[in-house]
Each structure stands twice: as C-alpha cells, then as structure tokens.
Amino acid sequence: MHIEVDSHTHTLASGHAYSTLAENITAAAGRGIKLLAITDHGPAMPGGPHIWFFMNMKVLPRIMNGVGVLRGIEANIMNRKGELDIQFDEQSRMDLVLGSLHEPTFAPRNKTIHTDTVVNTMASGRIDVFAHGGNPAFPIDADEVAKAAVEYRVLIEINNSSFTTSRPGSEANCKALAEAVAIHGGKLTLGSDAHIASRVGMFDQCIRLVQSIDFPEKQILSRNGRDFLNFLISKNKSADLSELSTLFNG
Numbered sequence: 001m002h003i004e005v006d007s008h009t010h011t012l013a014s015g016h017a018y019s020t021l022a023e024n025i026t027a028a029a030g031r032g033i034k035l036l037a038i039t040d041h042g043p044a045m046p047g048g049p050h051i052w053f054f055m056n057m058k059v060l061p062r063i064m065n066g067v068g069v070l071r072g073i074e075a076n077i078m079n080r081k082g083e084l085d086i087q088f089d090e091q092s093r094m095d096l097v098l099g100s101l102h103e104p105t106f107a108p109r110n111k112t113i114h115t116d117t118v119v120n121t122m123a124s125g126r127i128d129v130f131a132h133g134g135n136p137a138f139p140i141d142a143d144e145v146a147k148a149a150v151e152y153r154v155l156i157e158i159n160n161s162s163f164t165t166s167r168p169g170s171e172a173n174c175k176a177l178a179e180a181v182a183i184h185g186g187k188l189t190l191g192s193d194a195h196i197a198s199r200v201g202m203f204d205q206c207i208r209l210v211q212s213i214d215f216p217e218k219q220i221l222s223r224n225g226r227d228f229l230n231f232l233i234s235k236n237k238s239a240d241l242s243e244l245s246t247l248f249n250g
C-alpha cells in the first residue's frame, strides 16, 4: 500500500525534534510523498514555537522539491470545552489543524472526561484530525469518538510513532479506534509523527495495524493526495490551496 500524504511531522521548531523543514521535504520526496504536512507543536507545548512561527508560514513555497507543503499545527487540546492553544483567527491561516491530548498541557483524568473533551473539540469545528487517539494515557470511548468524527468531518489518525518510539501500549486502543471508524464509515489518516527526517513518510507500523484488522483501504484518506486536498478544500479553508491542486492535474 502506498501512502501519498504524511499528515503529521515535526521540525526543529518543535524544540524536541531534530531536522529542518528542507531535510524533511527531501526525505518526503525520496519516499514518494505528494503532500507533506508540517505540524509542529502548538505554543503551549514546552519548547514549542511562538505563535508567530505559524502565522508566518505564508513565506513557505506551496511546492518544494515536487512535494506539496501543508501549513499545519499539532494544536494542544487545553480543556474539556475543547479549546486549543491557537486562536480561531490565527488558525484561519492554517491548512491543517491536528488536535492532540498531551500530558504537559492536559492532565489525564478519566475515560468519560477524555471522550467528552475529544467530542467537544471535534464539535467546535476547529480540528481536521484527531491525532494519536490510541494513547493509553488518555483512554477514550472509541465508538463515541468515531461517531463524532463522522458527524463533524474529522479524520482519525493512526500514528506510526505510537508503535515505535512513543506512547507504549497504544496497539489495542488504535485497533479499537480503527475498527470503530470502519464501522461508522469514517476516514483515517496516517501520520509518521516524525521528529527526524529519516522517519518522514514511514508508515510500516500503521499499515501493519490496518491490515491486521482488514481495514477498508478506501477509508484511508491519506492514501491519495488529491482526495486529501479535496477534503481540506471542502472544509472551506480560507488559505488558497489552488496551487497545490496543480500537483494532481494531468
């Protein structure tokens, strides 16, 4: 299975990642990635960039080394209301907003509160992707989250790093979440969550997981760059994404 979109990557700007944007682009091109989302941690994460880092992403060329660049953020979900560490007018400049629960910015509570928090975040209309939802530090009701993801048009991420370097014990939760997405007719996206260029575009563990449950390939949106871009365009992003469309013409 070839995956054309990496919807979750970090650069030096995150404070605990080790490659530049240019290095990530080169690695993505080498792996046949057509759309690369730059999704550094939101400002509330210790060591994360100032909000100006995100506001200035307009200086990035839309296409670099043949790879389409999505101006993204891995925003922190801050509270049960589903508020993020980026303001609404600020995120209007972004192409892609991931929402994540991280221990430094959201103290783990219980399954009911986590589920409520994720559903409220989705309902706010402010995220495109719910990232690494299989994290055992934040148990959730997979069925409720998958249903909300369909209702509010949010992609559920399967995160390659959850099976390698981060969030040990994610496997069973990720399976349950993917199974719920399959049942409710939602869509997955695969993210490398690379914190170094050599891991950009690596989805070996994600693919192993989805194949182990016979997850329907047509419900993996990130397989196809054009479909992924059309999904973003359909969400009425104010940023002009038309130049990226040229990657898929002809």
Ligand SMILES: [Zn+2]
Pocket: 074, 100, 102, 131, 132
């Ligand atoms: Zn994260």
Ligand SMILES: [Zn+2]
Pocket: 008, 010, 074, 193
């Ligand atoms: Zn991340």
